[in-house]
Amino acid sequence: MFSSKQISTSLWAATAPARTAAPALRGRAETDVAVIGGGFSGLSTALHLARAGQKVTVLEGMEVGYGGSGRNNGQVIPTMTAAEPDAIEERFGETGERFVALIRDSASYLFDTARAEGIDCEGEQTGWFQPAHRESRMRLSARRVEAWAKRGAPCRLLDRAESARVVGSDQWFGGMYNPTGGHINPLALARGLAAACEKHGATLHEHSPVSTVERKDGKWHLRMKDGATLVARSVMLASNAYTGQLEPTLSPRVARSVVPVLSWQMATQPLDEEQRKVVIPGREAVSDTHGDLRFFRFDKRNRLVTGGALVCTLNGPERLKALVGSRLAEAFPVLGTPKFDFVWNGFIGMTEDRFPFISQLGPDFWCWAGCNGRGVALSISLGRELAEAIAGRPASELALPMSDPKPIPFHGLIKSVAPPVMLPLYRWRDGRD
Numbered sequence: 442m443f444s445s446k447q448i449s450t451s452l453w454a455a456t457a458p459a460r461t462a463a464p465a466l467r468g469r470a471e472t473d474v475a476v477i478g479g480g481f482s483g484l485s486t487a488l489h490l491a492r493a494g495q496k497v498t499v500l501e502g503m504e505v506g507y508g509g510s511g512r513n514n515g516q517v518i519p520t521m522t523a524a525e526p527d528a529i530e531e532r533f534g535e536t537g538e539r540f541v542a543l544i545r546d547s548a549s550y551l552f553d554t555a556r557a558e559g560i561d562c563e564g565e566q567t568g569w570f571q572p573a574h575r576e577s578r579m580r581l582s583a584r585r586v587e588a589w590a591k592r593g594a595p596c597r598l599l600d601r602a603e604s605a606r607v608v609g610s611d612q613w614f615g616g617m618y619n620p621t622g623g624h625i626n627p628l629a630l631a632r633g634l635a636a637a638c639e640k641h642g643a644t645l646h647e648h649s650p651v652s653t654v655e656r657k658d659g660k661w662h663l664r665m666k667d668g669a670t671l672v673a674r675s676v677m678l679a680s681n682a683y684t685g686q687l688e689p690t691l692s693p694r695v696a697r698s699v700v701p702v703l704s705w706q707m708a709t710q711p712l713d714e715e716q717r718k719v720v721i722p723g724r725e726a727v728s729d730t731h732g733d734l735r736f737f738r739f740d741k742r743n744r745l746v747t748g749g750a751l752v753c754t755l756n757g758p759e760r761l762k763a764l765v766g767s768r769l770a771e772a773f774p775v776l777g778t779p780k781f782d783f784v785w786n787g788f789i790g791m792t793e794d795r796f797p798f799i800s801q802l803g804p805d806f807w808c809w810a811g812c813n814g815r816g817v818a819l820s821i822s823l824g825r826e827l828a829e830a831i832a833g834r835p836a837s838e839l840a841l842p843m844s845d846p847k848p849i850p851f852h853g854l855i856k857s858v859a860p861p862v863m864l865p866l867y868r869w870r871d872g873r874d
């Protein structure tokens with residue numbers, strides 16, 4: 442079986458600026474705020490805290506960007522996969538309205554943050570397009586455009602002809618377009634955020650997996666297996682889908698509330714100029730309405746970065762090359778038989794209700810997890826809000842729809858049967874109106 446350690450085979454590992462890992466934590470240290478996890482969530486929280494003058498220490502079990510943040514498709518998308526604005530506001534009232542506004546502004550906030558910190562993450566704010574894969578799905582697109590436009594998002598409904606111009610294929614029927622979206626090199630952003638954290642005075646330790654977090658004498662004690670200990674006033678747990686993967690004793694309650702689902706990413710050889718003029722000529726980020734998602738975007742070197750899902754991971758890369766290659770060839774005949782240079786994967790944190798949980802696990806102990814595949818833009822904005830909460834601003838004033846983690850019964854079983862059961866179900870639904 443292919444493990445999720447495949448980050449080293451990723452396009453991003455081959456193209457992001459190199460970074461020398463920060464030293465591991467040794468002995469005993471004290472800090473105001475301890476952040477567990479060096480992905481977008483942890484780094485954004487640390488960055489906002491450090492900018493505000495707090496003493497903050499990030500403990501990353503492997504290397505910065507090891508989790509979803511260094512492996513994703515890099516699509517910067519100002520919506521969630523399943524939760525619609527009406528439902529969020531209905532469930533969380535005024536906090537829900539603030540959260541919807543946070544999502545609405547999240548793509549621009551990511552690009553602004555990268556610019557403000559001088560991070561070269563190959564960011565292209567070319568827009569995000571969600572084409573409808575069946576005519577019937579246009580009703581969903583229209584509803585989404587209406588709901589977001591009502592809340593001030595600059596999105597538009599494109600018809601079939603406009604969709605064909607944006608995507609460079611007439612396979613789709615139109616859909617929702619939002620000009621604030623776009624794409625990045627995600628590992629470059631993670632590494633750039635780490636450097637920005639250090640520049641603002643945060644301390645980073647990599648190869649420092651936290652085993653346990655215990656409350657003692659009014660402080661949190663974060664321990665590693667080798668005995669190294671960090672003592673902190675506040676903790677932010679930002680290990681998302683990777684909670685429990687490096688150290689099973691790290692918050693089993695959070696780990697059991699998220700189902701880590703393997704998502705495969707691939708990058709083609711660079712396209713030539715003729716192909717480039719046809720395929721997504723405006724370089725938007727595209728992810729469609731399939732449950733078995735079709736998604737593509739260009740990187741800086743004109744590779745098409747795409748991917749897919751598999752029911753069984755046996756011989757995954759070769760089977761994916763055939764499956765995704767034939768889908769691409771069908772949508773874009775100009776590509777001929779696409780050749781792939783990179784295949785890698787990573788875990789997406791799914792929750793039962795497809796909504797993230799943002800929780801307090803104890804006094805001054807914060808956490809969010811369960812991005813459900815849409816966390817690039819969201820995690821940067823949530824980091825800002827969580828930094829405010831950690832600094833003492835009441836959560837009731839912030840865009841933080843709080844809820845408890847909900848451990849999933851038979852989690853071990855669900856983790857292994859989810860892809861074989863859910864993917865065929867998604868594919869079956871994809872073929873119906």
Ligand SMILES: Cc1cc2nc3c(=O)[nH]c(=O)nc-3n(C[C@H](O)[C@H](O)[C@H](O)COP(=O)(O)OP(=O)(O)OC[C@H]3O[C@@H](n4cnc5c(N)ncnc54)[C@H](O)[C@@H]3O)c2cc1C
Nearest residue numbers: 478480481482502508509510513514516651787812816817
């Ligand atoms: C393949 C893939 C494609 C995706 N594509 C997109 C996309 O195009 N657009 C989008 O919006 N979203 C996408 N996502 C989701 C997005 O990547 C995530 O939502 C986002 O990166 C989550 O960031 P995070 O910081 O919360 O978690 P992560 O980036 O997963 O970081 C968690 C970190 O915690 C560390 N950790 C775990 N255990 C410990 C421990 N015991 N001690 C210390 N550290 C620990 C891990 O090593 C890891 O670095 C994708 C995800 C994947 C996996």
